Amino acid sequence: MDDAQITAFWKHHKQVWESSNATEMTNMGGMDTIEVIVPGRISGEQRSVLLSSLPADDGWLVTASNIGRDVHPNWWLNLKANGLRGEVRAANDRRTPVEVIELQGDAREEAWDRLTAAQESYKEYETKTTRVIPVLELRPVAG
Numbered sequence: 724m725d726d727a728q729i730t731a732f733w734k735h736h737k738q739v740w741e742s743s744n745a746t747e748m749t750n751m752g753g754m755d756t757i758e759v760i761v762p763g764r765i766s767g768e769q770r771s772v773l774l775s776s777l778p779a780d781d782g783w784l785v786t787a788s789n790i791g792r793d794v795h796p797n798w799w800l801n802l803k804a805n806g807l808r809g810e811v812r813a814a815n816d817r818r819t820p821v822e823v824i825e826l827q828g829d830a831r832e833e834a835w836d837r838l839t840a841a842q843e844s845y846k847e848y849e850t851k852t853t854r855v856i857p858v859l860e861l862r863p864v865a866g
Contacts, residue, residue: 737773746814793853795854
């Protein structure tokens with residue numbers, strides 16, 4: 724799929740996710756779908772994005788791949804502007820406040836290997852960009 728097709732698919736996915744109260748399309752290609760919710764860094768309004776994730780301890784492992792574009796995705800920039808804090812909505816409408824840890828070094832490589840094993844397209848995205856694609860762990864925190 725090209726970038727436009729991927730973007731169109733994710734828009735459709737979000738419509739289904741929202742209309743089903745997070746009970747449909749909760750697993751895509753072996754990875755769980757989560758919704759990351761954070762205030763926009765400019766508007767301050769709540770913004771959300773659906774991401775593919777893998778379990779990590781009590782939280783979630785995701786990547787800010789942005790389909791291999793040379794710019795970070797807005798949701799990642801919003802999280803950084805919000806003190807690396809946000810909220811995750813998981814399957815069946817469960818919501819959890821989270822802190823975001825950008826993995827580095829061996830921890831990043833191990834997580835990247837897990838992500839690319841689950842979704843080979845991440846390897847392709849890596850070849851399309853000059854930036855290092857962030858690998859993030861979203862850890863639950865007390866609300």
